[in-house]
Amino acid sequence: MDLLRRDNEKGFSWKGFFLQWEWMLILIFLLVTAINSYLSPYYLNYDNLRDATMTFLDKAFIVLPMVLIIILADIDISVASTVALSAVVMADLYAMGVPMEVAILICLAVGALCGFINGWLIVRFKELSAVIVTLATMIIYRGIAYMMLEDQAVGQFPEWFKFLGWGYVFGIPFILIAFVVCAIAFALLLHKTTFGRRIYAIGNNPTASRFSGVQVDRIKIIVFTLAGLMAAVTALFLTSRMGSTRPNVATGYELDVIAMVVLGGISTAGGKGRMIGAVIAVFLIGYLRYGLGLINIPAQALLIIIGLLLIGAVMVPKLKIRGSGWRKAKPADAPVKRAL
Amino acid sequence: MSEYVLELRGITKTFPGVRALDHVHFQLKKGQIHALMGENGAGKSTFIKIITGVHRPDEGEIYFQGERVDINHPKDAQQLGIAAIYQHVTCFPDLSVTENIFMGHEKIDKGTKRLLWKQMHQEAQVLLTELGADFDPKTQMGALSVAQQQIVEIAKALSTNAKIIIMDEPTAALTKRESEELYRITEQLRDRGVSVIFISHRFEDMYRLASQVTVFRDSRYIGSWAINEISQEDLIVAMVGREITQLFPKKAAQIGEEVLRVDGLGRTGYFKNVSFTLHRGEILGLTGLVGAGRSEVCQAIFGLDALDAGKVFLKGKEIHIDNPLQAMELGIGYLPEDRQKQGLVLPWSISSNITLPAIGKYAKKGWLSRHKEDEAAKTLAQKLQVKARSIYDPVSSLSGGNQQKVVFAKLLTAQLDVIILDEPTKGVDVGAKSAIYEIISDLASQGYGILLVSSEMPEVIGMSDRIVVMREGRVTAVLDREEATQEAILEASMVSISPRNREQIAEARMI
Structure with missing residues (x-):
């Protein structure tokens, strides 16, 4: 018996390959593009597309760690407040005369600290769910941001800082390059390292993971800290693009981000889903929004469409399992060789 | 009317792969405290579940006050007046004592469907006083001690006019003084004419309270004796007196330092x-x-x-x-008791499960190496003779024994x-x-x-x-x-x- 032999079901099949949720997303994406370019001649304009990409990519940096958090079967709804707080701290420090380079580093540190606090609270007080903990810190972080700036906006950053949000490298927006690099890094972390494997283990069965020597608490704290750090990265790009910052920036980002992750096929029950799905979902929602904006469909309609897509994302995997029940049944029916 | 308030004859219950009860008998008199004893897995729990209607027997008859009855549902048991009190009290900790007592049979005004709180509190107070409890029925259940919660459970049983009360290891979580209190209440129940089936692993409980003892062993009825007829030694023999027929492949091992x-x-x-x-x-x-x-x-x-x-x-x-x-x-390695919850990531493959504890060992500086992992998993799976088509099969598709071998293989990844x-x-x-x-x-x-x-x-x-x-x-x-x-x-x-x-x-x- 060759235990390393992969069965037909386990091996490569074109049908199985294209039945994956990610292909569904790409299909929807192509559909959206087709409809949009049919409805508006300006949709496939390179400059327009480029500008649109630069607008919606800021929050995409948070989608990456949010994938890890949701695979852990946790959630973080404080990320938008973390964006606001780290942006405000940076702007405030710069206004006080701190060099921009230092202010940027402190911005990243503040974001990471916010995330660390979330993670620490979640592992320290296990009876509290991640929703409750991050709901509390969501209010607190935003509250501190308001205390620091009240209702003012702070701006006039150095000229070079604009590069983050507006710059190009070989004609490609810098933000897009940065996002792709980060996405690849996160995908490798999740799929190719022991750290990623342990994240999936915890999401699937936290008890068995603990019994297997996985440092569940440590991994959770690291992942939440990463989320805070990436929220600060979002703060940098957002502030650079807007040229100034206010305590109420990024309001509602947490729900956009979670929607993208769920649409990307990452199960809120934990343990399932891939980075690529969430990345496709980022562009899908981004271009959908841009296209609908071009043909003057109100923002509210967009919300309805995103809501419907989400319901689809949650339902389709279930339908798929039911539909392919006869296929799933096969391995169990087949005679399994037993010693007895 | 029959001499017995409850009689079970020839009760058999089979679960897939296990015979939990095998033609078991039981006779309970009115006002009797009847101890039920046996080792772990002797069939006591299944027996209680049959009496309380949680499980239906495959064979056998149940007589209640001399009449043949079917107990198909916990509701049926409740209607007959059978109540059970478990070792770990199953209560609603955030509700009041009164609410716990009347849960499921609240007193309701016929016209307005309004809950009659005053009446319920009063009745709860009466029941608690009778049982010698000194806490207020408006107290939150969660604020009480385990012993007090048990008294509430007994009060609940009495409020439904229970004629038979089953106590499953009630003293396990109690201090000596609390146990004494429970003995007193149990005797009080007996004097009221309530019959009690008392399950306990403590001989002192049984000698103190019971007048009759029935022993189960390996899902079978072994015997029933008046308490003064049987010595402790004989009881132990009755409980374990099986012959060990199975051969164990124990090798003579070199015992070292x-x-x-x-x-x-x-x-x-x-x-x-x-x-x-x-x-x-x-x-x-x-x-x-x-x-x-x-x-x-x-x-x-x-x-x-x-x-x-x-x-x-x-x-x-x-x-x-x-x-x-x-x-x-x-x-130091540990193979947990519950392999499905604590031992395995069920949807994962055999390979990924085996390598989980030592995943760092099969990786290069944190980067996974599928090849190394699969080789190691294959070696261990073969060593322990895991029966599967390949190490990529999900462990959920394996039999219990093979799943357990996978958990053993996990242990062997570490030094x-x-x-x-x-x-x-x-x-x-x-x-x-x-x-x-x-x-x-x-x-x-x-x-x-x-x-x-x-x-x-x-x-x-x-x-x-x-x-x-x-x-x-x-x-x-x-x-x-x-x-x-x-x-x-x-x-x-x-x-x-x-x-x-x-x-x-x-x-x-x-x-």
């Missing part, structure tokens, strides 16, 4: 002053009844729970373990000296059991020190070189292979420390 020693381990509320030593090549059985604290001791040694007292020595050096990873790095096995054959069919015994025996002869936690007496006796018996969180006996009889083990699991054992324990600690 001491590898693990624990001294005076304690964890408040779970166990106290637990000491034993384990040598290379030795299989040390750790047994006792369910709830004796065996798993808790093991999980504390493995770093899953914190210890409050005591020392752990590994290869002569004192160690402090804060988490399982540390334990495995030091050389271990001590392997703690917590109920390694639980839920495994007979054939796979002997395969697992073979694995255990092999491991011992390879020089691992093995701590075998088990409730199955033949298994403990058949496999162990020495046996540590625990009762209510304490070590009550350390027996050598020669002196380890079923009777001796059961006595130590159920009776307080005898002088003979005390000496042995002292000796064992000296070694």
Whole structure:
């Protein structure tokens, strides 16, 4: 018996390959593009597309760690407040005369600290769910941001800082390059390292993971800290693009981000889903929004469409399992060789 | 009318693969306190579930006050006046005592459907006073002690006019004084004409209260005696008097130097002053009844729970373990009791499960190497003879025995000296059991020190070189292979420390 032999079901099949949720997303994406370019001649304009990409990519940096958090079967709804707080701290420090380079580093540190606090609270007080903990810190972080700036906006950053949000490298927006690099890094972390494997283990069965020597608490704290750090990265790009910052920036980002992750096929029950799905979902929602904006469909309609897509994302995997029940049944029916 | 308020004849209940009850009889008189005794897995729990309508018997008849009845649903049992009080009180901790008492049969105004709180509080007060309780019925249930919650459960049973009350190990979580209080209440119930089925592992409970005792063993009815007719020794024989027919593949192992020693381990509320030593090549059985604290001791040694007292020595050096990873790095592995919840990631493949504990070992600086992983998993799966088509099969598709082999394979990925096995054959069919015994025996002869936690007496006796018996969180006996009889083990699991054992324990600690 060759235990390393992969069965037909386990091996490569074109049908199985294209039945994956990610292909569904790409299909929807192509559909959206087709409809949009049919409805508006300006949709496939390179400059327009480029500008649109630069607008919606800021929050995409948070989608990456949010994938890890949701695979852990946790959630973080404080990320938008973390964006606001780290942006405000940076702007405030710069206004006080701190060099921009230092202010940027402190911005990243503040974001990471916010995330660390979330993670620490979640592992320290296990009876509290991640929703409750991050709901509390969501209010607190935003509250501190308001205390620091009240209702003012702070701006006039150095000229070079604009590069983050507006710059190009070989004609490609810098933000897009940065996002792709980060996405690849996160995908490798999740799929190719022991750290990623342990994240999936915890999401699937936290008890068995603990019994297997996985440092569940440590991994959770690291992942939440990463989320805070990436929220600060979002703060940098957002502030650079807007040229100034206010305590109420990024309001509602947490729900956009979670929607993208769920649409990307990452199960809120934990343990399932891939980075690529969430990345496709980022562009899908981004271009959908841009296209609908071009043909003057109100923002509210967009919300309805995103809501419907989400319901689809949650339902389709279930339908798929039911539909392919006869296929799933096969391995169990087949005679399994037993010693007895 | 019949002499018996409840009579069961020829009750048989089969679950897939197990016969839980095999033509069992039981007779309960009005106003009688009837003790039901037996080892773990003797069929007591299933029996209660049949009486309370949770399970339906496959065969057999139930007579209630002389009339044939069918109890198909817990509601039927309730209507007949059968109530059960469990060891772990199943209550609504955030509701008041009154609400708990009247849950499911609230007093409601016929016209307005309004809840009649005043009336319910009054009635609850009357019931509690009768039972000698001094707390207010408006108290929140969660604020009461376990003993007080049990009184509420009894009051609840009385409020439904229960004629038969089943108490499943009610004294297990109580202090001596609280137990006395429970005895008094139970006697009071008896004097009112309520019949009580009392299940307990404590002989003192039974001698203090019961007038009749029925013994089950291996899903069968063994006998029923008036309490003054049977001695404690005879009772123990009745409970364990099976012949050990199964052969255990225990190899004569070379017992080497001491590898693990624990001294005076304690964890408040779970166990106290637990000491034993384990040598290379030795299989040390750790047994006792369910709830004796065996798993808790093991999980504390493995770093899953914190210890409050005591020392752990590994290869002569004192160690402090804060988490399982540390334990495995030091050389202690643990096979958990519940393989599906604690042992395996069910949707994952055999390969990924096997390599999970030592995933770092099969990676290059944190980068996964599928090839290395699969090779290692394949080697271990073959070594333990996991029967599957390939190591990419999900473990959820394997039989219980093969799943357990995968959990064993996980242990072998680490460099271990001590392997703690917590109920390694639980839920495994007979054939796979002997395969697992073979694995255990092999491991011992390879020089691992093995701590075998088990409730199955033949298994403990058949496999162990020495046996540590625990009762209510304490070590009550350390027996050598020669002196380890079923009777001796059961006595130590159920009776307080005898002088003979005390000496042995002292000796064992000296070694």
